[in-house]
Amino acid sequence: MLVALFPTLSLVTVIHAQLCQPDAENAFKVRLSLKTALGDKAYAWNRNEEYLFKAMVAFSLRTFSNKETIEISNVLLCNITKRVSFWFVVTDPSKNQTLPASEVQEAIRMNRNRINNAFFLNDQTLEFLEIPTTLGPPTEPSTPIWIIIFGVVFSLVVVGIVLLIMSGIHKQRRKSKALTETGDVEDKYETVVTIENGIPCDTLDSKEGRINRAFAADGEKLTSL
Amino acid sequence: MEKARPQWSNPLQFVFACISYAVGLGNVWRFPYLCQMYGGGGFLVPYLIMLILEGMPLLYLELAVGQRMRQGSIGAWNMISPYLRGVGIASVVVSFFLSMYYNMINAWSFWYLFHSFQDPLPWSSCSLNSNLMGYDEECDRASSTQYFWYRKTLNISPSIQENGVIQWEQALCLILAWLVVYLCILRGTESTGKVVYVTASLPYCVLIIYLVRGLTLHGAVNGLAYMFTPKLEQLANPKTWISAATQIFFSLGLGFGSLIAFASYNKPSNNCQKHAIIVSLINSSTSIFASIVTFSIYGFKATFNYESCINKVILLLTNTFDLEDGFLTSGNLEEMKTHLASTYPKEYSEVFPQIKNCSLESELDTAVQGTGLSFIVYTEAIKNMEVSQLWSVLYFFMLLMLGIGSMLGNTAAILTPLTDSKAISSRLPKEAISGLICIINCVIGLTFTLESGNYWFDIFNDYAATLSLLLIVLVETIAVCYIYGLRRFENDLQVMTGCKLSWYWKIMWAFVSPLLIISLLIFYLVDYILAGTLTYQAWDATQGHLVTKDYPGFALALIGLLVAASTMCIPLVALGTFIMNRRKRGNTSTIA
Numbered sequence: 001m002l003v004a005l006f007p008t009l010s011l012v013t014v015i016h017a018q019l020c021q022p023d024a025e026n027a028f029k030v031r032l033s034l035k036t037a038l039g040d041k042a043y044a045w046n047r048n049e050e051y052l053f054k055a056m057v058a059f060s061l062r063t064f065s066n067k068e069t070i071e072i073s074n075v076l077l078c079n080i081t082k083r084v085s086f087w088f089v090v091t092d093p094s095k096n097q098t099l100p101a102s103e104v105q106e107a108i109r110m111n112r113n114r115i116n117n118a119f120f121l122n123d124q125t126l127e128f129l130e131i132p133t134t135l136g137p138p139t140e141p142s143t144p145i146w147i148i149i150f151g152v153v154f155s156l157v158v159v160g161i162v163l164l165i166m167s168g169i170h171k172q173r174r175k176s177k178a179l180t181e182t183g184d185v186e187d188k189y190e191t192v193v194t195i196e197n198g199i200p201c202d203t204l205d206s207k208e209g210r211i212n213r214a215f216a217a218d219g220e221k222l223t224s225l
Numbered sequence: 226m227e228k229a230r231p232q233w234s235n236p237l238q239f240v241f242a243c244i245s246y247a248v249g250l251g252n253v254w255r256f257p258y259l260c261q262m263y264g265g266g267g268f269l270v271p272y273l274i275m276l277i278l279e280g281m282p283l284l285y286l287e288l289a290v291g292q293r294m295r296q297g298s299i300g301a302w303n304m305i306s307p308y309l310r311g312v313g314i315a316s317v318v319v320s321f322f323l324s325m326y327y328n329m330i331n332a333w334s335f336w337y338l339f340h341s342f343q344d345p346l347p348w349s350s351c352s353l354n355s356n357l358m359g360y361d362e363e364c365d366r367a368s369s370t371q372y373f374w375y376r377k378t379l380n381i382s383p384s385i386q387e388n389g390v391i392q393w394e395q396a397l398c399l400i401l402a403w404l405v406v407y408l409c410i411l412r413g414t415e416s417t418g419k420v421v422y423v424t425a426s427l428p429y430c431v432l433i434i435y436l437v438r439g440l441t442l443h444g445a446v447n448g449l450a451y452m453f454t455p456k457l458e459q460l461a462n463p464k465t466w467i468s469a470a471t472q473i474f475f476s477l478g479l480g481f482g483s484l485i486a487f488a489s490y491n492k493p494s495n496n497c498q499k500h501a502i503i504v505s506l507i508n509s510s511t512s513i514f515a516s517i518v519t520f521s522i523y524g525f526k527a528t529f530n531y532e533s534c535i536n537k538v539i540l541l542l543t544n545t546f547d548l549e550d551g552f553l554t555s556g557n558l559e560e561m562k563t564h565l566a567s568t569y570p571k572e573y574s575e576v577f578p579q580i581k582n583c584s585l586e587s588e589l590d591t592a593v594q595g596t597g598l599s600f601i602v603y604t605e606a607i608k609n610m611e612v613s614q615l616w617s618v619l620y621f622f623m624l625l626m627l628g629i630g631s632m633l634g635n636t637a638a639i640l641t642p643l644t645d646s647k648a649i650s651s652r653l654p655k656e657a658i659s660g661l662i663c664i665i666n667c668v669i670g671l672t673f674t675l676e677s678g679n680y681w682f683d684i685f686n687d688y689a690a691t692l693s694l695l696l697i698v699l700v701e702t703i704a705v706c707y708i709y710g711l712r713r714f715e716n717d718l719q720v721m722t723g724c725k726l727s728w729y730w731k732i733m734w735a736f737v738s739p740l741l742i743i744s745l746l747i748f749y750l751v752d753y754i755l756a757g758t759l760t761y762q763a764w765d766a767t768q769g770h771l772v773t774k775d776y777p778g779f780a781l782a783l784i785g786l787l788v789a790a791s792t793m794c795i796p797l798v799a800l801g802t803f804i805m806n807r808r809k810r811g812n813t814s815t816i817a
Contacts, residue, residue, distance in 0.1 A: 031544065035551035081547040146339035150397065153335075157404045164411050165656055172654075 019098055020076035020089045026098040028105075029129045031085040037125035045084045049119075050077055053088075056115045057108070061090060061099070064107035069093045105131050230295060231414045232490050238418040240500055242487050243288075245425035246634030247508045249627050250330060250599075251476050257452075257516035257523075258594030259468050264459030265452050269513070271460065271469035276509050279741050280473040282733035283698060285501035286705060287479060291488030292497050293717050297641030298482030301489070302701075305709045307806075311798030312700050313642065316482035318791040319693050320638035323481065325666050326685040327635060328406065329673040330596070331628040332398035334621050336378060337600065341617035348373035349608040366769025370605045375764045378600070382676040384763050385780055389676025396674045403667040406632050410640065410659050414490050417633055424630035429511075431623035432518055438616065439521035448524020451589045452516065467748050470741060471691075476508060480694040480701070483634035486641035493721050498730075519598075526606040527588035534583035545576045595686075596679075599624060636662065683761055684776075688784045692749055693791040699742045700795055706735045759784065 020027060030053075034042040043049070054075040061070050074093055080086040089098045108115065108131055116122050123133045233239045260268045294301035299313030340347050351364035351372065359365070364372035375381045382389045409420040439445055459465050478484065488497060532555070539553045546565060553561055562580075566573045593602050607616045636659070643658055644650045650658070673682045705714055711734065715726045753759075759781065762771040776784070 033550045082549040083543065083547040084550065085544075085547055145343050146336070149339045149342055150335075150401065153339075154401050154404070157401065157408055161404065161408050161411065164408070164416070168412065168654075168656055 019091060020078040020087060022079050022087050024087070024089060024098075026101040026104065027087045027089045028101070028108075028131065029085060029087050031083060031127040031129065032119070032121065033125040033127075034084065034121075037121050045080075050080070050086075052118060053077070056111075056118055057088065057090060057104075060107040060111040060115065061104065064110055065103060067093075230490065232492060233414060233418055236491070236495055236500070238414075238421060239487060239491055239495070240503060241421040241425040242417065242633070243484065243500065243504045244507055245421040245630030246483055246487070247477050247504055248425070248428065248511045249476075249478070249631035250624065251472070252508065252512040253515045253519070253624070253627065254596075254598040255594050256472060256476070256512040257519040258592055258598065259472055260452060260516050261520075261592045263462070263465040263468055264456040265454055267455035267457045267460055268465065268469065271466045272473065272509070272512075275466075275469045275473045275741075276505060278733065279470065279738045280477055280509070281502060281505045282730055282738050283474075283479050283702070284477050284484065284505050285498055285730060286702065286734060287484040288488040288497040288501050289714075289718055290701075290705065291485035292491045292493065292495060293714075293721055294485075295489050295493070297489060297643075297645045298485045298638065299642040300645050301485050302704070305704055308799040308802050309700070309704050309708070309795075310802065311795040312697060312704065313482065314798055315693065315697050315791045315794040316480060316485075317639055317642055318794060319690050319697070320481045320483065320635050321666075322685060322689040322787060322791070324632065324635040324639065324662075325669050326673060326682055326689070327628070328402045328632055328666065329399060329670060329678075329682055331402040331405075331625060331632065332395060332674075333378065333596070333600065334624040334628060335398045335401055336395065337604070338618065338621040338625060341614055341621060344614060346604075346608050346613055346617060347377070348604050349613070363766050363769060368601075368605065370601050370608070371769075373604070374596075374600045376766070379679050380676050381679055381764045383765065384774060385677050385680040385761065386777060387677060391671060392674050392676070392678075395678070396671055399670055399674060400667060403663045403670075405629060406636060407659060407663045409629065409633055410636050411656055413640075413644070413655055417637065421630065421633065424626045424633070427626045428623045428630075431619050431626075432511075432514060434619060435518045435616075435623075436514070436521075438610075439518050439525070442521060442525040442610070444528025445521035445524045447528055447585060448520040448522070448589065449517070451524065452520040467745065470745055472512075473509075474698070474742075474745070475690075475694070476512065477505060478631070478634060480697040481635065481690075482638035482642070486637040487634070489641060494723070496722055496724060498722070498724050522603065522606045523589060526602065526609070527585060527591075529606075529609050530588050531583055531585045534581055538580055538583065541576065541579060545572060680761060680763070680780075684780060684784060685787070689787045692746070692788050695742055695746050695749065696792050696795070699739060699746065702734060702739050702742070706739075711735055 022029070032045065034045065051072070054072045054077065057075045058070050058072050061067060070090070070093060074091045075088060076091065077086050077088045090104050091097065092099050108128060112123070112133070116126055119126055233242070260266075263271075290301055290305070294304045296304065297313070298316040299310060302313040303310045348370045351360040351369045353359070354361050361372070363376060367375070378395070380389070380392055408416075410417055491497065535555045535558065539555070539558060542548070542562070542565065543550060543553055546569065591602075603620060604617070607613050607620065610616050639662055640655070640659055643662075644655050653661075672678060675681070705711070711731060715731070719725060759776045760773050761776060763774045764770075765772045
């Protein structure tokens with residue numbers, strides 16, 4: 001029995017090795033940049049991490065295509081470099097073939113976030129070459145923010161202008177009202193508010209200074225020729 | 226009954242108004258460019274020499290004229306000689322053209338300011354294309370900041386002939402800008418005097434904050450070293466001296482009539498000589514200060530881009546040769562490149578075309594001026610800073626203050642002659658006159674919000690004020706020195722302020738400054754003639770960069786009209802006055 005098992009096992013590994021090769025059919029290249037993503041906290045890529053990766057891929061395929069039969073052993077990794085990069089394929093448990101690339105691709109895309117999180121990486125540091133990332137659309141608020149701020153500033157400025165104009169008109173009306181009021185009291189004061197050299201004349205006792213009777217009287221004494 | 230002329234509440238308001246007017250966007254976005262183009266630290270030599278030869282004397286001349294005549298530009302030149310009223314009218318026309326397009330810059334500053342309150346900043350990354358698989362093509366080919374400026378802000382058309390529609394967002398910002406200007410000039414010097422405290426001092430606060438931030442940025446030293454290493458061979462280049470002269474000239478805002486208007490509200494005993502020196506020194510030192518800030522930002526941006534370029538090359542090589550992540554660093558990159566070239570020659574030659582030669586020098590060499598500096602280069606640097614929203618808000622707020630400060634001067638240049646003239650001010654209150662000017666300018670300014678608006682803006686920016694101002698200031702200097710009489714003016718100043726005019730001012734006014742201006746004029750004319758046809762830079766969306774195109778006929782006609790409208794005022798009005806005088810003399814002689 002053992003004698004028969006050994007060649008079968010080696011046959012299986014050989015077949016598996018043939019299935020997983022760079023640029024093989026339905027194979028994907030994965031590239032991780034651990035130092036770029038995590039710096040000092042970068043973990044070493046060892047067989048345990050590979051095991052986790054295989055588990056995540058198997059998980060994605062199980063949830064995507066509801067194939068409960070996919071096991072970790074169906075995910076084959078090969079050509080692991082120091083980069084860290086490697087190729088992987090997923091074999092069909094029932095047949096001795098690889099699963100079609102489109103199925104694997106869709107499964108990985110659906111669970112990309114969880115795969116990234118399992119390794120503390122993101123779309124740029126855990127790259128599946130040939131599986132394009134769907135860039136998340138930026139969140140656009142219903143009213144653009146700039147309109148709100150514009151509205152606030154606009155209303156403030158308009159209010160300011162209206163206030164200034166109103167106070168200007170108010171001052172003007174008060175000034176003209178003051179002039180008409182003092183106009184009724186003509187007997188008591190001179191109404192004309194003259195400003196000479198910056199000093200209003202009514203402070204200089206204008207009544208005496210206005211009408212020069214002496215000069216007017218002089219003219220009547222002289223008889224005309 | 227004589228209504229007293231409004232006055233500044235204290236001389237500090239006058240100084241602040243002049244500073245606010247003179248220190249404008251040119252100090253921030255033109256001087257650093259000139260410094261970079263014409264020899265770095267060495268440019269300061271011609272700059273300071275021109276400041277002494279033409280800057281200070283011409284500034285003092287305009288302030289003295291305004292303070293002595295106590296009228297706006299039209300009235301002031303009328304008093305110098307009735308034949309020269311055209312100089313005042315030309316100043317008003319040029320100010321009118323300037324205020325038409327200058328406020329568009331304020332509108333753009335508002336637009337960027339309002340957009341700075343978002344996280345992340347809208348110009349920090351490209352928007353996605355329709356199938357969400359990649360970025361928008363135009364944005365990919367250009368950069369995200371260029372895309373935001375040319376597409377999202379201006380929505381620019383490929384050439385000046387295609388006008389497109391009015392962009393309502395820009396139109397709204399323009400209306401807001403004019404409302405803010407109206408609010409500030411509404412009450413004349415009463416309100417302007419208070420506003421200039423803010424518009425003159427706030428930009429300095431922001432510049433100081435930026436200086437501290439800029440100097441602490443990574444890579445700022447590279448920019449500063451680049452700027453301050455003098456390339457003294459540029460001093461032999463005549464363009465250096467001409468650029469220094471024109472920069473001093475336009476930076477101080479001579480010839481627009483704004484300085485005359487501001488000075489006319491002074492008390493006659495005000496010591497405007499001291500103020501002229503203070504204002505011109507502050508203006509020049511602000512230029513130098515602003516260029517220190519700009520170059521530290523340049524250095525940061527260049528270093529950032531250089532390091533990104535290096536990182537891209539490292540990533541490319543790491544991926545191609547499956548090297549360990551983190552093995553290649555910027556330190557060992559060069560020797561590793563040669564090592565890889567020798568060990569894997571075939572793969573290396575395949576990947577070689579994609580390896581870019583990253584050079585810090587070439588990043589620093591990108592000299593930009595004008596709107597490109599503020600809205601493209603600065604935004605690119607800001608988006609890479611921490612807390613970029615704060616820096617963006619501060620920067621555009623500063624641009625706004627600088628722009629509004631200059632607008633106050635421009636509108637004062639237009640309004641003061643109008644409010645001085647009895648015909649207009651007796652019919653309309655000054656609030657209505659200011660409102661009318663703002664509305665007319667706003668409506669005409671809507672042209673700049675069209676899709677081709679930026680091309681029209683460039684026409685106004687390059688041609689509306691340049692040649693005409695030189696001519697106006699030349700006529701001004703000759704008028705004061707030779708027509709009014711230098712001795713008479715000297716006596717007036719002595720009576721007015723009590724200062725004696727030193728020989729420095731007299732020599733500069735009578736000989737040096739006019740000669741300088743004549744040589745500048747000759748240079749400009751020769752340049753226009755030699756260039757043949759005039760060209761402009763148009764944005765090509767398919768390629769993602771600017772291309773040079775020729776101006777079509779109607780654009781050339783507009784340019785000619787702009788220059789003629791202001792310069793022709795001088796001879797035409799002189800001729801008109803001469804004819805009117807002859808007719809009056811003829812009438813009186815027939816009566817007698």
